[in-house]
Amino acid sequence: MSDSASTATPAGSASKVLKIEEAVIRIAGNSQDGIQAIGGFLARLAGRSEQEVMTFMTIPSTISGGPSIFQVRIGSGEVLSAGDEADMLICFYQHSYEEHITSLKLGGIVLYDADHVTPKPEWEENYRHVGVNISSLTVEAVGGTGRDKGKNIFSLGLLAKIFDLNIPKLTKLIEERFGGKDPTVVQNALTCFNAGYSHSFENLLKTYQFYDAEKKDKHQVVMNGNEALAYGLIAAGVRFGAGYPITPWSDIMELLRRELPKYGGSFIQTEDEIAAISMAIGASYGGRVAVTGSSGPGISLKTEALGWASMAEIPLVIVDVQRGGPSTGMPTSVEQSDLNICCFGGHGDSPRVVIAPASVEDAFYTAIEAVNIARKYSTPVIILTDQAIATRIEAFEEPDLEKICQDISPDFTPVAEHKPYDLSVGDGVTRHIAPGTRVGSGKYPVVTGLEHDEMGHPTGSPKLHVQMTAKRRNKLRKLAWDFPKVKTYGPNEGQILLVGWGSSEGPIREAVDRARAVGEAISSVNLKYINPLPNGLEEIFRGFRHVFVVELNDEGLYGYGQLAAVLRARYCEPKIRGITKTDGLTWKVKEILDRARTLASQQV
């Protein structure tokens, strides 16, 4: 649990209570055990208690069954990753026990279902084993229907007891979650919970208590990254989208399908990925930025249409929730291997914008940025998120929705004349008028994927192709000046600079904290803007002896991960090297530090 544990004896309590800063709890079972529900309750409780929380889960890509875990890290201070090692492991089955015991800290607690798990003597020395007949006690509590459904809520009761969690808040959460259904469902859930909570551990376990978290001014909201991204799109004013189901993108399209009608919008499930992006482009052309999205394979299918949007200069938001690739790959695992296709995928020179959120909260705001970049620069913008952000739950300060929500309805005010691809604009930034807009000159614009003149009519002119290609490129160069200045985490000089993007940001920052605590001169930067890159990176790189790009993809033929290769090409800087992996799991802090230290000790 936490390093700074101290003992305290609250009045009226005979048992010993240990005060802790944070705890990492891993729950392991099968996918149908409702493990995610326990994690969800803990995360939401943390949010309501102003604590920080981060979760990590794995789900099998099979339809039903298969091992599944949920890890939740709750802390009174800043929580940057889901935690390298667990303080407590709850395991429902022998396989969960054997598979996950190594994820536990030495001396950590294994809380196992004694109905299904037989502890191994060789592990009993290193970990504290506490057996509870979770299955049979659940059945007993609910009234002997012979089914152990509800053992997740029973386990939540056990956790509530061990960690002295706020019972009124948890009870309320359970009522909210199961309310609206058959009243016996809520009743059964509460019965399971209470049975767990009143289970006596006798003297086997201490009670732990979290330090009070710092008071926050505003309420926290708790959600996963896909939800945050989808709500961000709604806040940004997006009212139309189209998509095709694929894991882990589907949650976003489901949410938008459910929510957009409330705002007078629609989300359309199309026959395929190509139709999805085409429909979104059509709607965007209609005057209001629309969204499409997918994961890996779907992005491959969309690239031709993406190229059209780049050529025709149509604003569009495309979400890529990265998963393990290539091909069908590892649909429920995380990887950051779509950077290349997102930045460069497609034929011809087709500049587009790629931005990568680093956390759940960031996903919300990134969605708004993407919409506004698309509008202002009339360009496709890819939000490059990943499975880890998509599925993890975080608590963050509730956004000021009144201030943030924007109205991006199209403007149909007539114009005297209109050149859709006006070359007289020095920076190349032009915007279309929406169909329905009257043009006084009677000359109407065409948007097209053929190389075109200023009115959108086809041309084979070598000069125009040069000029239009430059226009499409220059406007993104202009955009790079709009980006906020990149800041280092930690001092801006030192031995090692860790460069990360996307979901790696949290563990990288935690690695920096840990290294600096022992006197190592390590700092980090997170690159949110991947294409175009922000200006001024070379200055930051200058301050460090080594620049290591930490990313979840393969080192490739030439030894560098995908972002590292781009940075090396961009800056011709040999000290840029890569730290990559492809195990489909998020970075552990220890992994990053070990790899960085080893690499730093090797000659460039």
Add this chain to the structure above:
Amino acid sequence: MSDIAIPFAPLPRTGIGLSDALVTIPLESDRKGLTKKEVAADHPTWCPGCGDFSVLALYFKLIEKRKIWHEKITTVAGIGCSSRFPYFVQAHGAHYIHGRALPFASGISLSRPDLHVFVFGGDGDAFSIGGNHFSHTARKNIKMTYCVMDNWVYGLTKKQTSPTSPLGFKSKTDQWGAVDYPINPMKQAIAAGATFVARTTHTNPNHVLQMMEAAMDHDGFSFIECLSECVEFYEGAFDSSNPRKGGAFNLVPADHDVTDEFAAYKLADQPFPGSFGIFYQSTKPTKNAKEAEINKSYSDKFKGLKDWEILKKNFDKLK
């Protein structure tokens, strides 16, 4: 949160010239119907004698006759000879990628109920590369008019077999004559659930215009197969449907029941030249209407709430 995430002020327009926008634009009430000159844009790039000229001329006629304003329609196309269409029409238009004009047009149709979307394309676009979209746009009954100028050959790429090329047609990809059974566009459309299915030919202008008008007036996905001869690569393909070339132009029998799907299918089974006219028409609610209905149920529920207040309700549940 970066500055970019802060709502932008309304973005200035680009490429609109320096003159005062409203001066040159007549008031709505003073507007007269458009003349052919006003709706024609670039001179078509088609070969002399191409059937597509006739379809374009009749589209102009439709706009003139029905007093449609430039800005009330959108002309969309994919890739192919016929798909050059939007460049020749003086109206908002989009020239999209090969085979995907229908989903693109669906995006406009579903988000902009104030516009009528016309899609023009060829047989390759519609039935080969875009075959999947044809079926699904038809079954969803998305409101738009789709006119396929069927010439039985790939023209833009210079004479390869098309999905409607008859067996035995000699092309650069079938020097011995086409061996694959051709698609029957009428059957395809009826089976897919299109709610307006008509057939016409470029050699009968009055009939083309009639079909275009009926298609435009249909509330739903209206599909017209218009035979349009490629004089360059498939000369004489449709002679037997042209009385001037000794063929027969037969209208759909007067007693044909257009709401009878099976009768329509039977009509589609006639050997070439078959019949011309409306094969099938039914009134099913459009996807546009169904989506609007879903939205209506919410607009009643959230009446008076601003968008941010609706979103706040979700966020309150996530605390």
